[in-house]
Amino acid sequence: MNYSDWSPKDVRKLIRDGKIDYHTSGMCSGYAQANLVILPYSDAYDFLLFTQRNPKSCPILEVGDVGSKIIKSMADGADVSRDIPKYRIYKKGILQKEVTDVSELWQEDFVYFLIGCSFSFESELLASDIPVRHIEENKNVPMFITNIDCVPAGKFHGKMVVSMRPIPSSLVAKASAVTAQMPRVHGSPIHVGNPEAIGIKDISKPDFGDSVTINDGEIPVFWCCGVTPQSVVMSSKPEIAVTHAPGHMFITDVKNTSLKY
Amino acid sequence: MNYSDWSPKDVRKLIRDGKIDYHTSGMCSGYAQANLVILPYSDAYDFLLFTQRNPKSCPILEVGDVGSKIIKSMADGADVSRDIPKYRIYKKGILQKEVTDVSELWQEDFVYFLIGCSFSFESELLASDIPVRHIEENKNVPMFITNIDCVPAGKFHGKMVVSMRPIPSSLVAKASAVTAQMPRVHGSPIHVGNPEAIGIKDISKPDFGDSVTINDGEIPVFWCCGVTPQSVVMSSKPEIAVTHAPGHMFITDVKNTSLKY
Numbered sequence: 001m002n003y004s005d006w007s008p009k010d011v012r013k014l015i016r017d018g019k020i021d022y023h024t025s026g027m028c029s030g031y032a033q034a035n036l037v038i039l040p041y042s043d044a045y046d047f048l049l050f051t052q053r054n055p056k057s058c059p060i061l062e063v064g065d066v067g068s069k070i071i072k073s074m075a076d077g078a079d080v081s082r083d084i085p086k087y088r089i090y091k092k093g094i095l096q097k098e099v100t101d102v103s104e105l106w107q108e109d110f111v112y113f114l115i116g117c118s119f120s121f122e123s124e125l126l127a128s129d130i131p132v133r134h135i136e137e138n139k140n141v142p143m144f145i146t147n148i149d150c151v152p153a154g155k156f157h158g159k160m161v162v163s164m165r166p167i168p169s170s171l172v173a174k175a176s177a178v179t180a181q182m183p184r185v186h187g188s189p190i191h192v193g194n195p196e197a198i199g200i201k202d203i204s205k206p207d208f209g210d211s212v213t214i215n216d217g218e219i220p221v222f223w224c225c226g227v228t229p230q231s232v233v234m235s236s237k238p239e240i241a242v243t244h245a246p247g248h249m250f251i252t253d254v255k256n257t258s259l260k261y
Numbered sequence: 262m263n264y265s266d267w268s269p270k271d272v273r274k275l276i277r278d279g280k281i282d283y284h285t286s287g288m289c290s291g292y293a294q295a296n297l298v299i300l301p302y303s304d305a306y307d308f309l310l311f312t313q314r315n316p317k318s319c320p321i322l323e324v325g326d327v328g329s330k331i332i333k334s335m336a337d338g339a340d341v342s343r344d345i346p347k348y349r350i351y352k353k354g355i356l357q358k359e360v361t362d363v364s365e366l367w368q369e370d371f372v373y374f375l376i377g378c379s380f381s382f383e384s385e386l387l388a389s390d391i392p393v394r395h396i397e398e399n400k401n402v403p404m405f406i407t408n409i410d411c412v413p414a415g416k417f418h419g420k421m422v423v424s425m426r427p428i429p430s431s432l433v434a435k436a437s438a439v440t441a442q443m444p445r446v447h448g449s450p451i452h453v454g455n456p457e458a459i460g461i462k463d464i465s466k467p468d469f470g471d472s473v474t475i476n477d478g479e480i481p482v483f484w485c486c487g488v489t490p491q492s493v494v495m496s497s498k499p500e501i502a503v504t505h506a507p508g509h510m511f512i513t514d515v516k517n518t519s520l521k522y
């Protein structure tokens with residue numbers, strides 16, 4: 001079954017009914033997908049401040065009211081506790097289990113954060129005739145832990161994680177310009193070329209995801225990555241945290257193009 | 262004395278020493294000036310969330326750590342409790358007094374918020390040969406309370422306040438493009454023409470500031486205004502709040518041009 005031309009609302013209904021419990025890549029073509037972090041209110045101020053201080057790593061799309069499961073601006077009336085195919089539950093930073101519904105364990109003090117995802121700008125790169133290598137090679141994007149410290153906020157601190165896409169030298173400026181228009185999904189690159197300068201020793205050995213081909217005449221271009229907020233949250237060991245499972249995103253009602261600046 | 266070509270650091274020293282206690286308009290040409298809101302930590306989450314949900318009205322430049330008076334990213338080591346010429350102290354939303362130093366009444370739970378100011382984009386409009394009428398007429402910018410509800414967050418809610426600049430029809434697109442590059446100082450206009458549509462009954466009678474001339478062939482263009490966060494905070498009646506006095510801004514070490522996107 002291919003859900004690429006389905007509406008977000010219809011796919012979310014299948015997810016809620018338990019009929020889709022796998023990754024959302026390629027579903028609802030043209031619509032933004034989002035990362036999820038849920039924290040208790042006691043950790044929410046520090047995390048919200050962390051996102052404010054690190055907007056390229058943690059571009060917030062929506063923050064729920066305390067205790068509310070209902071999404072307002074990114075999807076009309078969706079339920080953040082049921083409308084994602086797979087969730088991960090962490091206690092003190094340790095993964096406890098994966099589940100397809102967190103409505104039963106919802107707490108009155110839970111606050112959800114929807115965070116922009118680079119899926120949105122990749123579709124814009126492709127629309128601008130800029131190649132996206134890991135899509136060409138049917139792989140996951142290569143991701144690296146850098147030596148760049150995020151700006152800390154309260155209990156949250158850690159190194160910035162970046163994704164890498166090899167871009168032909170002639171298209172680096174265009175790729176920068178296209179993504180600069182989309183600050184809500186990480187925006188422009190954080191670094192171009194010189195992997196060593198940001199602590200990456202071997203560009204062929206990513207810390208997460210897959211290694212991709214870098215052709216002659218291509219420059220590795222680095223963007224901030226949605227793995228940063230998740231890894232920062234986990235390493236700070238909050239009492240409880242809920243996230244989406246990797247690749248199992250929240251599908252919004254908002255078009256990628258409407259996230260342009 | 263004209264401080265237009267002085268460095269921010271030197272002018273802040275005079276302010277701290279009590280030698281400047283008047284408005285900062287025209288000082289340290291080219292450097293961004295900022296609005297100030299200080300709240301106790303108990304109100305900080307709701308206010309930070311309000312700014313996140315209303316980024317055009319409340320573009321955050323920096324948020325302090327709880328209890329910290331020291332500014333980090335916007336000015337190296339400045340003291341937010343002493344380096345502003347005049348402060349206003351509010352209790353339960355009612356102005357108590359104006360002072361030139363709040364270091365004595367600083368509370369361990371105070372959190373400061375520096376918020377972008379339209380001074381920064383006005384210098385860019387002028388540099389792009391776009392006229393700014395209230396500067397030409399040596400007046401304060403006209404400001405209006407609209408019928409647009411801000412997105413509420415916790416205890417904070419209220420109507421959006423906008424500033425108005427009349428722009429020749431041929432330059433409206435350019436004025437939009439120039440300010441769109443500066444989202445940290447309110448960004449692009451929120452509304453162009455048709456004052457009635459946002460609840461403004463008489464364009465010659467601003468709610469704050471002065472009325473300015475609108476010539477034939479000019480369109481009233483409306484930008485989000487830094488008065489919004491202050492008025493929203495005051496109307497929510499927090500136990501205590503400290504702000505700058507109008508026109509008595511915090512002068513940062515950051516150039517207006519570096520606030521461009």
